Amino acid sequence: MMKNKKRVFLLAGVLITLGLIYIGILQFKISQYSHKEVPKNADYLIVLGARVKGTVPSLAFASRINEAAEYLKKNEETFVIASGGKGPGEDISEAESIRRELVDQGISDARIILEDQSTDTYENISFSKRLIPEGARKGLVVTNNFHLYRAVSIARDNGLVVQGLPAETPWSAVIKSYSREYLAITKFYLKRYILN
Structure with a gap:
């Protein structure tokens, strides 16, 4: 009986240790992508949608939009694809929310392209x-730092030449x-390396 208990504790300890190492590796990857230098004069930005409360972007989403607006003000030739459909509890699409907020911050409507059908990150990218x-080569994906990697x-798996533009995540x-x-990245790995 005691031997069985020891084995269970040992196994649990090993699994917890491996789990912590795995999370550490993921955190390192996330951190790497959050601290890369952002190139100037990208041809386009893709701003990834997030939760809209009625018509108001959540704090994390607002952070993405603000980061995109700052970049667009400094790089006047760059256009932006506002990406995100309309989910439960949202009165407007996430793309429309991006458009409204950017226009409020002085970005010309003529520079904004709407992609308002996507429901997740995979669709955000493929629909965008x-x-x-044609001719637009160099892009930036705009999202919160935890999501950037x-x-x-x-x-890049979709053949786009992109880097990331990180937005802060509210505490x-x-x-x-x-x-x-962490769970979403695990699912991404499974899809990329095992299920394909």
């Missing part, structure tokens, strides 16, 4: 890719966002 005008990886959303992202 169809809207990139997976988003850029998905974009109130850090634990929930990172916990969900």
Whole structure:
């Protein structure tokens, strides 16, 4: 009986240790993508949608939009694809929310392309890719720092030449966002390396 208990504790200890190492590796990857230098004069930005409360972007989403607006003000030839459909509890699409907020911050409507059908990051990227005008080569994916590694990886898997433009994650959303992202990255790995 004691031997069995010891084995269970040993196994649990090994699994916990491996889990912590795995999370550490994921966190390192996330951190790497959050601290890369952002190139100037990108041809386009893809701003990834997130939760809209009625017509108001969530704090994390607003952070993405603000980061995109700052870049667009400094790089006047860059256009932007606002990406995200309309989910439960949302009165407008996430793409429309991006458009409204950017226009409020002085970005010309003529520079904004709407992609308002996507429901997840994979669709954000693949649907946005169809809207990139011919000749536009160099792009940036705009999302919160916790999400950047997976988003850029998905974009590159779709044949896009992109880097990331990281937006800060509000402190109130850090634990929930990172916990969900570890699971989402795991699913991404399974899809990329095992299920394909």
